Amino acid sequence: MDLVTCTAPVNIAVIKYWGKRDEELILPINDSLSATLASEQMHAKTTVSISPNFTEDRIWLNGQEEAMANPRLVNCLREVKRRARESGQTPQTRLDWHIRICSANNFPTAAGLASSAAGYACLVYALCQLYGVKGDLSELARQGSGSACRSVLGGFVRWRMGSDAQGHDSLAHQVVGPEHWPDMRIIILVANDGQKKVPSSIGMKRSVGTSELLKFRAENTVPKRIEAMEKAVQDRDFATFAALAMKDSNEMHATCLDTTPPCVYMSSTSHQVSDLVHKINEHFGTPIVGYTFDAGPNACLFLLKEHVPLLVHLVRHYFPTSDTTFKGDPFRGRDFDVEISSGEGKFQSLESSMDMGTNPDALKYAIYTKVGLGPEVLTNTSDHLLDELGNPKM
Numbered sequence: 001m002d003l004v005t006c007t008a009p010v011n012i013a014v015i016k017y018w019g020k021r022d023e024e025l026i027l028p029i030n031d032s033l034s035a036t037l038a039s040e041q042m043h044a045k046t047t048v049s050i051s052p053n054f055t056e057d058r059i060w061l062n063g064q065e066e067a068m069a070n071p072r073l074v075n076c077l078r079e080v081k082r083r084a085r086e087s088g089q090t091p092q093t094r095l096d097w098h099i100r101i102c103s104a105n106n107f108p109t110a111a112g113l114a115s116s117a118a119g120y121a122c123l124v125y126a127l128c129q130l131y132g133v134k135g136d137l138s139e140l141a142r143q144g145s146g147s148a149c150r151s152v153l154g155g156f157v158r159w160r161m162g163s164d165a166q167g168h169d170s171l172a173h174q175v176v177g178p179e180h181w182p183d184m185r186i187i188i189l190v191a192n193d194g195q196k197k198v199p200s201s202i203g204m205k206r207s208v209g210t211s212e213l214l215k216f217r218a219e220n221t222v223p224k225r226i227e228a229m230e231k232a233v234q235d236r237d238f239a240t241f242a243a244l245a246m247k248d249s250n251e252m253h254a255t256c257l258d259t260t261p262p263c264v265y266m267s268s269t270s271h272q273v274s275d276l277v278h279k280i281n282e283h284f285g286t287p288i289v290g291y292t293f294d295a296g297p298n299a300c301l302f303l304l305k306e307h308v309p310l311l312v313h314l315v316r317h318y319f320p321t322s323d324t325t326f327k328g329d330p331f332r333g334r335d336f337d338v339e340i341s342s343g344e345g346k347f348q349s350l351e352s353s354m355d356m357g358t359n360p361d362a363l364k365y366a367i368y369t370k371v372g373l374g375p376e377v378l379t380n381t382s383d384h385l386l387d388e389l390g391n392p393k394m
């Protein structure tokens with residue numbers, strides 16, 4: 001029996017992918033750009049195993065057995081095997097053995113927190129390790145979920161839409177590595193981690209079919225904005241970075257509202273968080289925090305390390321929670337390398353200038369993280385999700 005276990009990170013787009021020109025190959029209507037988040041806080045973990053003794057292909061996701069017939073899964077497996085066959089690295093007999101796949105996310109699945117990105121990047125990375133496939137993996141991961149192609153790399157990543165009908169040039173590449181902007185921090189404010197009503201793939205298909213605004217966005221705004229965003233990342237120009245991220249998120253959600261029937265992903269809590277961010281930035285006279293929202297109500301905030309204590313104080317003040325544990329709590333303890341003092345006295349004058357009401361228990365918890373590396377192989381036996389017979393350990 002051969003067995004490989006990997007982790008892959010989540011990525012959060014600051015220039016969004018929303019809309020496909022080819023549903024089957026998952027080819028987008030515009031380029032997108034994202035930050036890969038550190039795997040320590042959020043990751044998918046996948047074990048893949050092949051054996052001549054397995055009599056059928058099987059998959060378990062988050063402890064439940066699922067159907068292998070999922071077309072995205074089938075496409076990924078077929079394409080990785082095709083690449084393995086073409087490279088001549090793997091004997092046909094090994095490619096014919098049945099496979100077992102066991103995967104788990106350490107954060108909510110299908111809640112607009114990019115689980116499909118981490119999940120398919122992890123699956124493809126693990127399969128490629130298993131079959132000895134080398135080279136670009138983004139084309140393979142893209143066929144599981146569009147955003148997954150950006151999770152096969154660390155740092156800041158750009159997915160170029162490409163023009164080839166077969167999608168061979170619709171690939172992701174690294175803009176800068178995770179070490180490039182060491183002070184960048186990310187705080188995800190989770191308002192709802194339940195499964196969303198309209199999955200991204202359905203929502204964006206509906207937008208492509210009905211929104212004129214989406215067409216305008218893809219053809220006119222994004223091509224210019226993404227160049228400015230790439231430059232802002234390269235120059236570590238936080239104010240431009242945050243302003244562009246917020247603009248792009250709002251434009252994506254505007255296209256969702258321009259869709260028939262409309263896709264409403266942001267909630268009143270999302271808008272309150274957005275309001276707070278704009279008030280903070282107004283107070284400072286320049287963006288010191290930027291937000292972006294995926295297809296869900298949870299805010300993903302970008303900010304520099306020096307502003308974490310301030311943001312933490314204000315979020316605690318305006319979104320008090322009775323859950324004192326506040327999972328992934330940046331609101332207590334230490335930053336990765338900076339002490340987060342409660343800063344009560346220091347920021348009190350700010351509260352009075354905000355002119356906002358408080359929203360008790362509107363947030364469930366927060367995840368505090370930074371920009372990180374791409375997928376990794378785990379070699380410790382205790383890390384494998386399948387036992388020596390190929391059965392799930394849990």
Ligand SMILES: Nc1ncnc2c1ncn2[C@@H]1O[C@H](COP(=O)(O)OP(=O)(O)OP(=O)(O)O)[C@@H](O)[C@H]1O
Pocket residue numbers: 044045061103104105108109110111112113114115116117118119120122123147199200201294295296
């Ligand atoms: N670890 C995993 N391994 C394989 N597939 C996964 C994994 N995690 C999630 N998926 C697949 O992704 C689907 C969820 O994708 P969906 O786009 O609906 O949500 P999301 O990725 O959490 O949100 P969004 O893309 O809007 O940020 C799951 O139903 C499952 O098919």
Ligand SMILES: C[C@@](O)(CCOP(=O)(O)OP(=O)(O)O)CC(=O)O
Pocket residue numbers: 012013015016017018026032114116117144145146147148200201202293294295
């Ligand atoms: C809002 C987004 O997160 C949309 C992600 O959509 P998916 O990649 O989940 O869609 P499919 O390609 O159909 O699987 C924006 C982004 O990540 O760029």
